[in-house]
Amino acid sequence: MSKEESKPQKYIPGPNDPILPPQLSEFKDKSTDEVLAELNKMPFFMTKLDESDENTELEALKALAYEGEPHEVAENFKNQGNDLYKVKRFKDARELYIKGIDVKCKDDKINEALYANKAICELELKNYRRCINDCKMALSINPKNLKCYYRMGKAFFALDKLDEAQETVDFGLKIDNSNVSLQNLSKNIAKRIADLKAIEETKLKEQQEKENKKIMLESAMTLRNVKSITTREPAELLKEAKAKLEDPMDFESQMIYPAIIMYPTTNEFDFIGEVSELTTVQELIDLVMQRPEEWFRDEKHKNFSAKSLLTFMETESGGLIKAGKKLTFHDILKKETPSVPLFDSALKIFLVPKVESESWISKWDKNAALERRL
Numbered sequence: 001m002s003k004e005e006s007k008p009q010k011y012i013p014g015p016n017d018p019i020l021p022p023q024l025s026e027f028k029d030k031s032t033d034e035v036l037a038e039l040n041k042m043p044f045f046m047t048k049l050d051e052s053d054e055n056t057e058l059e060a061l062k063a064l065a066y067e068g069e070p071h072e073v074a075e076n077f078k079n080q081g082n083d084l085y086k087v088k089r090f091k092d093a094r095e096l097y098i099k100g101i102d103v104k105c106k107d108d109k110i111n112e113a114l115y116a117n118k119a120i121c122e123l124e125l126k127n128y129r130r131c132i133n134d135c136k137m138a139l140s141i142n143p144k145n146l147k148c149y150y151r152m153g154k155a156f157f158a159l160d161k162l163d164e165a166q167e168t169v170d171f172g173l174k175i176d177n178s179n180v181s182l183q184n185l186s187k188n189i190a191k192r193i194a195d196l197k198a199i200e201e202t203k204l205k206e207q208q209e210k211e212n213k214k215i216m217l218e219s220a221m222t223l224r225n226v227k228s229i230t231t232r233e234p235a236e237l238l239k240e241a242k243a244k245l246e247d248p249m250d251f252e253s254q255m256i257y258p259a260i261i262m263y264p265t266t267n268e269f270d271f272i273g274e275v276s277e278l279t280t281v282q283e284l285i286d287l288v289m290q291r292p293e294e295w296f297r298d299e300k301h302k303n304f305s306a307k308s309l310l311t312f313m314e315t316e317s318g319g320l321i322k323a324g325k326k327l328t329f330h331d332i333l334k335k336e337t338p339s340v341p342l343f344d345s346a347l348k349i350f351l352v353p354k355v356e357s358e359s360w361i362s363k364w365d366k367n368a369a370l371e372r373r374l
Contacts, residue, residue: 069105070103070104070105070106070107071105071106071107071110073100073103073105074100074101074103074105074107074110074111074114075100075107075110076100077096077097077099077100077103077114078096078097078100078110078113078114078117080096081093081094081095081096081097081100081114081117082117084096085117085120085121088124090121090124090125091121091125093117093121094118094121094122094125097114097115097117097118097121098118100114101114101115101118108141108142111141112138112141112142112145113138115134115135115137115138115141116134116135116138116145116147116148116151118134119131119132119134119135119138119148119151119152120147120151122134122155123151123154123155126158128155128156128158128159129155129159131151131152131154131155132152132155132156135148135149135151135152135155136152139152144175146172146175146176146179146181146182149168149169149171149172149175149182150169150172150179150181150182150185152168153165153166153168153169153172153182153185153189154185156168157185157188157189157192160192162189162192162193162196165185165189166186166189166190166193169182169185169186169189170186173186212249213245213248213249216245216248216249216250216251217243217244217245217248217251219251220245220251220252220255221243221255223251224255224277224330224333224334225333225334225335225336226243226255226333226334226341226342227316227339227341227342228243228341228342228343228344228345229316229341229342229343229344229373230344231343231344231372231373232372232373232374234344235260235271235344235346237258237260237271238258238260238344238345238346241258241273241274241346242258242345242346243255243256243257243258243342243345243346244256246276254276254277254278255276255277255330256274256275256276256277257274257275257277257329257342257345257346257347258271258272258273258274258275258345258346258347259271259272259275259284259346259347259348259349260343260346260347260348260349261284261288261349261350261351262348262349262350262351263304263350263351263352264350264352264360265352265353265356265360266300266301270288272284272287272288275329275347276329277328277329277330277333278328278329278330279328279329280325280326280327280328281311281323281324281325281326281327281328281329281332282306282325282326284311284349285306285309285311285325285351286306288351289304289305289306289309303353303354303355303356304353308353308354308355309351309352309353309354310322310351310352310353310354310357311323311325311349311350311351312349312350312352312357312361313332313340313347313348313349313350314340314343314348314350314369315338315339315340315341316338316339316340316341317338317339317366318366318367318369318370319338319364319366319369320350320361320364321338321340323349329347343373
């Protein structure tokens with residue numbers, strides 16, 4: 001290692017490092033470690049406390065911070081806090097302002113500054129309610145402190161208390177209507193209020209449209225004599241899919257239904273999200289039977305085909321009806337007797353091979369069907 005490399009580096013404060021106080025001016029040519037070691041002995045910068053009996057300077061140094069008249073001590077804490085604030089050490093600066101406040105000196109100007117400066121630290125640290133309280137304390141000393149109106153207005157704004165924010169700013173502008181900071185904050189508050197009003201109006205409009213669509217759908221179903229039974233455990237697929245009008249604001253437009261199609265003899269099912277009320281039973285069967293050849297070669301599907309399947313639907317009383325293949329679902333649902341309802345706003349359809357239909361129907365339990373709804 002060269003002599004130049006081994007030489008202690010001169011202490012140069014960085015953006016977040018403490019500036020040398022007058023007491024340590026003789027250390028300006030010392031190394032960083034040496035300077036920081038000395039700084040640690042000073043009450044304002046201590047990071048460690050040596051509590052051994054040999055540290056005879058500690059108590060004296062602590063006392064030094066409170067040496068002088070109360071206003072001098074408070075002023076000293078304020079100045080030290082200002083230095084820390086400049087390098088964005090907001091928490092440390094706040095602690096020094098608190099120490100200054102705790103001195104309780106009789107100088108209103110110093111106390112006003114301590115509260116006002118603590119308020120800006122709380123604002124930077126997002127402690128908005130503390131900021132507001134500190135501003136109130138400063139304003140109780142000097143009601144014309146425009147910086148406090150601005151800081152308190154910003155804190156209210158951050159809390160989305162827009163009426164309080166505007167009231168605070170307006171009060172400050174009565175004192176000085178040319179204050180640019182207060183004017184800009186007032187514009188931001190007004191914009192936020194307008195944005196929130198627009199959002200609320202949009203929500204109300206959407207809510208009204210939703211309500212109108214609901215009324216229109218209910219009117220359309222009443223007009224068609226369509227009923228819907230809500231079951232205890234609706235299928236997961238039906239949480240989003242619901243009966244609807246093709247044109248939500250025209251109850252005479254086509255009704256569209258989701259459909260759960262069950263194959264009870266093989267314990268399988270299909271789900272179709274949208275089926276027009278004008279679709280015939282045969283058209284639906286043709287649709288679901290559009291399958292690969294290998295599906296039909298499966299032993300359990302040997303009796304399945306568009307021609308061999310029969311369609312059954314559950315009635316309001318828990319029984320079954322056989323749905324004619326030429327009928328539309330509009331025709332089936334509008335009948336008074338037998339009454340075939342929707343279940344959870346969806347069509348419930350059973351497709352059974354003709355050769356297996358009698359056996360399946362014989363096992364249908366009306367009471368069990370009713371119980372499944374509860």
